[in-house]
Structure formats: structure tokens, C-alpha cells
Amino acid sequence: AQSVTQLGSHVSVSEGALVLLRCNYSSSVPPYLFWYVQYPNQGLQLLLKYTTGATLVKGINGFEAEFKKSETSFHLTKPSAHMSDAAEYFCAVMYNAGNMLTFGGGTRLMVKP
Amino acid sequence: DSGVTQTPKHLITATGQRVTLRCSPRSGDLSVYWYQQSLDQGLQFLIQYYNGEERAKGNILERFSAQQFPDLHSELNLSSLELGDSALYFCASSVQGGEFTEAFFGQGTRLTVV
Numbered sequence: 050a051q052s053v054t055q056l057g058s059h060v061s062v063s064e065g066a067l068v069l070l071r072c073n074y075s076s077s078v079p080p081y082l083f084w085y086v087q088y089p090n091q092g093l094q095l096l097l098k099y100t101t102g103a104t105l106v107k108g109i110n111g112f113e114a115e116f117k118k119s120e121t122s123f124h125l126t127k128p129s130a131h132m133s134d135a136a137e138y139f140c141a142v143m144y145n146a147g148n149m150l151t152f153g154g155g156t157r158l159m160v161k162p
Numbered sequence: 163d164s165g166v167t168q169t170p171k172h173l174i175t176a177t178g179q180r181v182t183l184r185c186s187p188r189s190g191d192l193s194v195y196w197y198q199q200s201l202d203q204g205l206q207f208l209i210q211y212y213n214g215e216e217r218a219k220g221n222i223l224e225r226f227s228a229q230q231f232p233d234l235h236s237e238l239n240l241s242s243l244e245l246g247d248s249a250l251y252f253c254a255s256s257v258q259g260g261e262f263t264e265a266f267f268g269q270g271t272r273l274t275v276v
Contacts, residue, residue, distance in 0.1 A: 093254075095264050149195055151207070152205040
């Protein structure tokens with residue numbers, strides 16, 4: 050069965066520090082990969098996606114992620130955290146275009162002043 | 163604004179009751195997906211419709227059903243509600259004109275069963 054693992058249900062960083070949220074998927078076939086962000090009482094907003102091509106993808110709000118096939122990983126990073134980045138982040142995979150998303154358990158990011 | 167509209171935003175109902183959640187996808191999107199988000203189960207895929215036809219089924223209970231209408235809006239019907247059905251229900255849409263796009267999510271309907 051397809052699965053997505055996000056290491057760390059809670060991550061706390063100081064404002065200005067590096068943000069690293071980890072995501073690993075289980076599959077021998079590279080899927081489409083996504084990061085979504087959910088602010089309190091809001092829906093899911095797409096941060097970035099990997100479908101094909103360049104393995105380093107840049108998204109909104111200064112986030113980027115790198116697809117590493119050998120490690121089956123798609124970690125999300127941001128060089129400098131901002132207070133407004135505090136939210137829940139979800140990694141998701143899709144195994145065929147247009148099919149459903151399988152989500153990881155989510156990581157709540159807290160940013161300390 | 164994702165372009166996906168869900169109504170109502172909040173719903174409080176009693177156990178045993180039936181409710182209908184409504185979703186209007188982005189203009190031109192043919193696929194509608196329903197997801198359930200709860201504290202214990204996380205984000206779970208329920209069901210997908212594509213251009214009026216059921217395409218995929220996930221962990222959807224038999225008490226739940228959905229449909230997609232000719233105008234592409236979708237409804238999720240939840241019946242014989244139990245306390246454990248309390249959750250945030252999201253609708254998403256994608257696949258515009260036959261070409262894959264990412265899934266765009268609505269703001270969700272928060273269902274509370276009391």
C-alpha cells in the first residue's frame with residue numbers, strides 16, 4: 050500500500066532559522082509529490098509540486114523541496130523562518146495524474162520569536 | 163481563493179441524523195475528490211468523481227454516499243451519523259480540460275455530531 054511518512058509531528062524553530070520538514074514515501078515508481086500548507090480554520094493550499102523534470106522545485110513563500118529518488122524523499126526547506134510560517138504542513142503523493150492524493154500525517158511548524 | 167466552494171462551513175447535528183455537504187469545483191474542473199480530516203485518522207481520501215462518474219473509492223463508510231451532477235457540482239451525503247463522524251470534510255477539484263493540474267481544495271465543512 051502507498052504510504053507517506055512525515056518525521057516529526059511537531060517542529061519548532063526560531064524566527065530566522067532554517068526550516069526542514071521531512072517527507073518519505075514508499076514506492077518503487079516515482080509518484081507526483083506535493084507539499085500543502087494548512088493555516089488554522091483554513092483549507093489546504095499548495096506550496097509546491099514535483100511532477101517531472103528538475104528535482105529541486107521552488108514554491109510559494111520562499112519554500113523549496115528536493116525530490117531524491119534514491120532516498121524516496123521530498124523534504125521541504127526554507128532558509129529563514131518567519132512567524133507567518135506557523136501552520137500545519139502536509140506532504141502528499143499521487144501515483145497517476147488525476148488520481149487521489151495520499152497524505153502524510155502532517156507536521157505542525159511552530160516559529161518562536 | 164482556490165475557486166472551490168463548499169457549503170455549509172459549519173454543521174452541527176445529532177447522532178442518527180443525515181446531512182448533505184455541497185461542493186462546487188473550480189470552473190472547468192472535471193474531477194471532484196472528497197477527503198475527511200480528523201484528529202485520529204488524519205487526512206483520508208473518501209471518493210472521487212470524474213465528469214459525473216465514480217472513479218475511485220477510498221475509506222468511505224457504507225453510510226456515506228456521494229454524487230456528481232451534470233453541472234459538475236458534487237454532494238456528499240452522510241447518514242446515521244455517529245459521534246466519530248465529527249470531522250472536517252474537504253472537497254478538492256482538478257483535471258481541467260482533460261489535462262492534469264494539482265488538486266485545489268475548498269475551505270472545508272466542519273461537521274460536529276452531538
